[in-house]
Amino acid sequence: MRALVIVDVQPDFCPGGSLATERGDHVARLIGGFVDSDVAQATNYAAVVATQDWHIDPGSHFSDEPDFVDSWPRHCVAHTEGAELHPALRDVDFDALFKKGQYEAAYSGFEGTFEGESLAHWLRSSGITAIDVAGIATDFCVRATVLDGLKENFEVRVLTGMCSAVDPQRGDAALAEMEAAGAQLI
Template identity: 50%
Template sequence: MARALFIIDVQNDFTEGGALGVDGGAAVAAGISEYLEANPDRYDLVFASRDWHDGTNDNGGHFAEGAPDFVDTWPVHCVAGTPGAEYHPALDTSDVDFHIQKGQGKPAYSIYEGTTEDGESVKDLVASHSVDTIDVVGIATDYCVRASALDALADGKRVRVLTDLVAGVAAASSVAALDELADAGVVVTES
């Protein structure tokens, strides 16, 4: 059996100064890099997801045509090939085994909704590598981290969210997301 780390959406547009910047995003990027450096043998596999949206359409209603509601519609962000879609520079991706792109032409919050550039699904990769335990870190606690952890749990994995290595859109919704995850059976703990 194998242990994996899911690094969720640590991208320029989701950190301070980005199109949907989250307070503490840059610190999360640096913290994940420090954590991996201090624990080089902890994970058998490391996955990193990125929103990788098509800039030529509204991505299935994900991009707001007018004012976004910040629940179902959002400002344009993480358009494939733009600086905003790139990993934050403080995130060292040298240990990443699989780069996952999600949200091409449709809303996608969970890493399980993405694929590698070769079209391999996360579910298939996790199964083929006998992953049974997954730690989840990244941005945003109350959206993509939440969705990814719930999908990993639904996939039958033991799941932890490392609270010192996540940042959320809002404090109240982040606390609610962590409570929901804990109630569902995810271990919510510090690294």
């Protein structure tokens, strides 16, 4: 069985947000439409889940002088508008929302928890062996989620048209890295 895993589609990662990616809103709308599409119906996802960057006090992950590699402007502060799901996804009936990064940087959705349960455990206990991944940002949290998914022995596909990068060139390099690690790019 296959699940759809939507990574960090949050207003702070979209134009107007504190850590915007250029295609963020576009990708959010595409994903919002995809969930109800014939393609998604045909794929017959056993579950649709999302991850959220959800910072309370993540230490050096935030900086007033960010390097945009290891440190970043403040973003996705828990319970703020910028940390909510993007409005284009608010009608999606997610089976679970995995929050990550409360007290430290957490790029991979597999570091997130929902009601105390990790993503890998939740997926396995739902009988899921394969995941399709889309979201933000291709070169950071999508990349980390895909690589961790492979390490956790899930079959992983990346829905490349529905991913948005911080840096498009770095995003393309990240996709190549994911493919080399065993993910299927579709």
